[in-house]
Amino acid sequence: MKILSSLNIGENNVERLEKKFDCVEFYMYKDIEQAGDHLEDAEIFVTFGFDTTADLIEKMKKLKWIQCMSTGIDMLPFETLKERNILLTNVTGIHxxxxxxxxxxxxxxxxxxxxxxxxxxxxxxxxxxxxxxxxxxxxxxxxxxxxxxxxxxxxxxxxxxxxxxxxxxxxxxxxxxxxxxxxxxxxxxxxxxxxxxxxxxxxxxxxxxxxxxxxxxxxxxxxxxxxxxxxxxxxxxxxxxxxxxxxxxxxxxxxxxxxxxxxxxxxxxxxxxTPHISGLSNMYMNRAVPIFEHNLKTYIEGKEDYINKVDLNKEY
Missing domain, CATH: 3.40.50.720 (NAD(P)-binding Rossmann-like Domain)
Structure with a gap:
């Protein structure tokens, strides 16, 4: 199972996740441009959402789940997500x-x-x-x-x-x-x-x-x-x-x-x-990563108790 990230969640968080989920390969990048070589193989995509276009999703042939590390998801290509039946979760509640x-x-x-x-x-x-x-x-x-x-x-x-x-x-x-x-x-x-x-x-x-x-x-x-x-x-x-x-x-x-x-x-x-910064803080990833960690465990175990699973039809 391969996870691709187009954002920096912090070295400590990456190390903890790698130790806890040794069955997963993590490819963690700071932006989507650096992640090109692993697009086709990624089953899980961790992103802020701004880089997630319909064209990008088409390139990610094995994609099954997007963990959006922001609350706002209105920029995402919902029609494409619905066509592919891609699971979408976000971090509502941390802001x-x-x-x-x-x-x-x-x-x-x-x-x-x-x-x-x-x-x-x-x-x-x-x-x-x-x-x-x-x-x-x-x-x-x-x-x-x-x-x-x-x-x-x-x-x-x-x-x-x-x-x-x-x-x-x-x-x-x-x-x-x-x-x-x-x-x-x-x-x-x-x-x-x-x-x-x-x-x-x-x-x-x-x-x-x-x-x-x-x-x-x-x-x-x-x-x-x-x-x-x-x-x-x-x-x-x-x-x-x-x-x-x-x-x-x-x-x-x-x-x-x-x-x-x-x-x-x-x-x-x-x-x-102000330039869309009201939700930013030094505690952002401390609150967001545990949601991803819980959802990853849920995904691997095949359960359904996801935190902040998005209804693709309602778009929230």
């Missing part, structure tokens, strides 16, 4: 802590107007007159109440914020004061001082936030997207920001990545941009 920390960092930076203070520091300006507003008592509306949304809500409660969640069913979830079903999305949006999008990209969530949704928000609302860029109608978001329909936005994901140089988002004073 809660780093992304929740990112969101709270954004909120607290907004709380002290951190970017303006840094500009004052660079220009040696001593100005103490600032319109600071506490996050105490503010409302955070979180779209998606899974691992990430729930961890954001837990941290927000530590700052005495009111937490509102939106999910498909409207069923209660820990750390949320109130939950709205997706059919009442606009009602939930209207209450948020901060609105956080944690949604995956599916047929149901594509451009779920458009002109009507931004109009439903408070004009003082601050929008944070750490979910998927295409869950937002980017044109409607730009219009809402330009016309001050909402106060501002912190964006880590975009419809097209890298964000095109000609996007007006780059130069907007009420927008903060």
């Amino acid at each position: 809660g802590i780093p992304i929740a920390e990112y969101v709270m960092a954004v909120i607290l930076n907004d709380r002290i107007d951190g970017f303006r203070l840094y500009e004052q520091q660079k220009n040696k300006i001593w100005k103490r007159k600032m319109n600071f507003e506490e996050v105490f008592g503010k409302t955070i509306t979180i779209l998606g109440t899974g691992t990430i949304g729930k961890e954001i809500a837990r941290k927000a409660k530590a700052f005495d914020m009111k937490t509102i969640g939106v999910n498909t069913s409207g069923k209660p979830v820990d750390y949320f004061d109130e939950i709205f079903p997706t059919c009442e999305l606009n009602k939930a949006l209207s209450q948020g001082d901060f609105v956080v999008d944690t949604l995956p990209l599916t047929h149901e969530t594509k451009k779920i936030l458009g002109k009507e949704q931004f109009a439903s928000m408070k004009d003082s609302a601050y929008f944070i997207n750490i979910g998927r860029g295409a869950t937002v109608d980017e044109g409607a978001l730009i219009e809402a920001l330009q016309n001050h329909i909402i106060r501002g936005a912190a964006l880590d994901v975009f419809e097209k990545e890298p964000l095109p140089q000609d996007s007006p988002l780059w130069t907007m004073k009420n927008v903060s941009i």
